Amino acid sequence: MNLYTLTAIIVTVAVSLAYINARFIRLPMAIAMMAGALVLSMALLVLGRDHPYALLLMQATRGIDFQHLLLNGLLGPLLFAGALAVDLTTMHARKWDVGILASIGTLVSTILVGIATFGLFTWIGYPLPWLFCLLFGALISPTDPIAVLSMFKNLKAPQNMSALLEGESLFNDGMGIVIFTSLYQLSFTHGPINLGATLLLFIHQTLGGLLFGLLLGWSTAKLIKPHLPLALMFLVTLASVMGGYTLAQYLGLSGPLAMVVAGMVVGYRLRQDNQLVHLRQHLWLHWEIIDELLNAILFLLVGFELLVIPFNWQILWLGLGLIPIILIIRWLSVALPLHMLRYPQKASAFPYEIAVLTWGGLRGGLAIALALSLPESHERGVILLLTYIVVAFAILVQGLSMKKLITLSLRT
Numbered sequence: 001m002n003l004y005t006l007t008a009i010i011v012t013v014a015v016s017l018a019y020i021n022a023r024f025i026r027l028p029m030a031i032a033m034m035a036g037a038l039v040l041s042m043a044l045l046v047l048g049r050d051h052p053y054a055l056l057l058m059q060a061t062r063g064i065d066f067q068h069l070l071l072n073g074l075l076g077p078l079l080f081a082g083a084l085a086v087d088l089t090t091m092h093a094r095k096w097d098v099g100i101l102a103s104i105g106t107l108v109s110t111i112l113v114g115i116a117t118f119g120l121f122t123w124i125g126y127p128l129p130w131l132f133c134l135l136f137g138a139l140i141s142p143t144d145p146i147a148v149l150s151m152f153k154n155l156k157a158p159q160n161m162s163a164l165l166e167g168e169s170l171f172n173d174g175m176g177i178v179i180f181t182s183l184y185q186l187s188f189t190h191g192p193i194n195l196g197a198t199l200l201l202f203i204h205q206t207l208g209g210l211l212f213g214l215l216l217g218w219s220t221a222k223l224i225k226p227h228l229p230l231a232l233m234f235l236v237t238l239a240s241v242m243g244g245y246t247l248a249q250y251l252g253l254s255g256p257l258a259m260v261v262a263g264m265v266v267g268y269r270l271r272q273d274n275q276l277v278h279l280r281q282h283l284w285l286h287w288e289i290i291d292e293l294l295n296a297i298l299f300l301l302v303g304f305e306l307l308v309i310p311f312n313w314q315i316l317w318l319g320l321g322l323i324p325i326i327l328i329i330r331w332l333s334v335a336l337p338l339h340m341l342r343y344p345q346k347a348s349a350f351p352y353e354i355a356v357l358t359w360g361g362l363r364g365g366l367a368i369a370l371a372l373s374l375p376e377s378h379e380r381g382v383i384l385l386l387t388y389i390v391v392a393f394a395i396l397v398q399g400l401s402m403k404k405l406i407t408l409s410l411r412t
Contacts, residue, residue, distance in 0.1 A: 006064070014296035029292065030147050030299045030364065031399045037303020038392070044307065061304045067372035069301075070365055074294050076245035076259050080237075081291035082149040083170055083263025085284065087271070090163040091264075097164050100337045101357075102171035106141050109333040110179055113137030116325045117386075120318065131187040132379045138183050139371055139383075140326065140390055141333075142176030144364030145169040145260075146295060147395060152360075161353055165360055173366060174257030178205045180370050188375060201252075209254030210261055216244040217265025224266070226275040230282045237266065237283060302365045302391065309388055310381040319389030326390060331358040352409035360402055363387075363394040 014033065021032035044057060091098060114130070114137035121128040148169040152162055182202045220240040224233055244262060248255040270280040334357045371387040374380040 010064075010297055010300065011293075014293070014300045017300065018292070018296045028399060029295050030362075031395055033296050033299035034303045034392070034395045037300045038306060038396075041304055041306040057304065058307050061301070061308050064301065066301060066305065066365075067369045070298065070369040071373070072249070074298055075256060075366070076241050077238075077290055078146050078294050078298070079170065079173070079256055079259040080241045080263040081287040082145050082166070083260045084267040084270075084287055085149075086166055086170070086264060086267060087159075087163065088264050088268040089271075090159055091167045094160065094164045094167065096341060097338060098167035098171060100341055101164075101168040101334060102175050105168075105333040105337050106172040106175045107179065108336075109141035109329055110134065110137040110176075112329045112332065113141055113326060116329065117322065120321065120325070124318070126314065126318070128382060129379060131183065132383060135180065135183050135187060135374070136371075136383050136386060138176060138180040139367045140363055140387060141329075142172040142363075142366070143169040143361040144366045145173045146298065146366065147362040147364035147399070148360065161356060164353075165357055168357075169361075170260045171257070174209060174254050174260060175206065176366075177256055177370070178202055178209075178254050181205065184373075204252060205254040206257065208251070209248060209257035212244075212248050212251070212253050213258035213261025214265060216240060216258060217262035220244075220262065221266050221269035224269065224276065224279065226273075226279055230279060233279055234283055234286045237287070240266075298365045299395070302368060302395075305368060305388065309384055312382075312385060315382055315385045316389065319386045322386065323390060323393050327358065330361050334358055334361075352405075356402075356405060356409060359398055359405055361394075362398055363391045365391075367391055 017033060017036040018029065021027055021029070021036070025032060027035070041057075111134070114134035117136055118128065118130055118133040121133070143165075145166070149166060152166060179202070182199075185201065220237060223236050223240075240262065241259065245255045245259055248258045270276050270283065331354065335354050338354065367387050368384070368391060371380070371384045374383060
């Protein structure tokens, strides 16, 4: 199956499911795409992996390098589109909360999830190496901005709280990748472990990505002029995203962090300049179309990954057992930093904010992509299945119940 045929099938199925959902079901895009793909995948599994349709879909799924597609293809535009729509003024009011949750919160969660996973596997007599447990903690701890932003589009959550969750998800996504990459270097670099070099790598990727994104966003914003053709202005932002993300990776910087900062800087410029009102609407519309299409493709593929993930009943039950543990750790990594920072003085503004932040911390395709990046081994299969279980629960169960939780919290 050639690339064009494969792309045509994926796009057609994704758009068809998106239309059916918008016309009849009206679920959030991420939930609808993953649910549709899961139903289709499970139906084919019931028919048998040797069924012609199952073989065709498995061949198509195996023909896609999901990790490469997401990290090097979809992630940059998706993060830029999400950041472009974020109101930087509102987020600035909660900058310390966003910074603490995206840094300390993500790091604490990584360590605690790693400890919990190692302890649970050791307790049942199914030992998993310590560094693999930490890698699982690093890839599952960050909230996925793609899933979070997709879900929050249609929810009437308080703007102040939405800004916090959206900002945290955008920045801790980049932080999570940096932490994962650093741990990956420790795990699979043959030779003595050099913690100093790893720390320097972490600082280089993080600070370098933030500064590069600031420069990229500023230079892109300077190129946007109200008198130039609308189509050209869109192409300028598209080239900035694609070229900037590629250059950041070439320089060894965090491409995701760079795209987040660049998107926010460009979005801020579009909001502040009254001469850009028409251009702003034009650009937002085009980036919304890209965002919707790439989201549909991403979560469709996440659902289809079920067909190629090695299945093990024992790991399934362990994954289900880890879900409440991960949620408790998420609560701790949100509640403790906020309380230490400033939360007690403003707890009455939104008394259920920590509960919403905990339950709304969705995991998505990024976690699966990072799990797929691990070298082929038995441990990789275990981590991949654990990750898929947590992601499926987050998207389908947490995502579906978020609207009710927010509505209930606003009434009390």
